[in-house]
Amino acid sequence: MTDALLLIDLQVDYLAENGRVPIAQEMVKRVLRASEAARREARQRGWAIVAVGNEFSRWDFPLNLVKGPGAMNGAQGAAWDPRTPRDWDAYFAKNSRNSFKNPALDGWLRERGVTRVHLAGAMAGGCVAETARGALMRGYQVALIPNGIGAQGSAK
Secondary structure, eight states: EEEEEEOOOOOOOOOSTTTTSSSOHHHHHHHHHHHHHHHHHHHTTOEEEEEEEEEEEEOOOOHHHHHHSBBTTGGGGSOOTTTSSSOEEEEEESSSSGGGGHHHHHHHHHTEEEEEEEEESSOOIIIIIHHHHHHTTTEEEHHHHHHHHEEEEOOO
């Protein structure tokens, strides 16, 4: 079995206190620590590390009304948060909650024989959940990084 770590939406708009759609701020340090620990473990075990980030078009008005103003392509908020690891093996942009809507991600993982993905990132009920479903639908095993997933609202 070959594994990969997927770091999902660890971007300024989701992690910064002044981000456009931030996760609960009491979760941020925990998510950052767990993501970093997972990245270190992935390197030690020889797993692929993949970053996936939202890059929404400013001109997609219906989607922007529904999802809010975060992570617009080219905007400062779409940048990878400076507190997050950046030594990934690949980066894939997405404009959907499901990271696998970008077919290049699935192709890249399959080329490397990946059969299990470990997920960490922002928006537990949105992008992380939809990416997990997308992975399962494509035959991958899915593992969630403990404390490595954030959500909006209170962490209590």
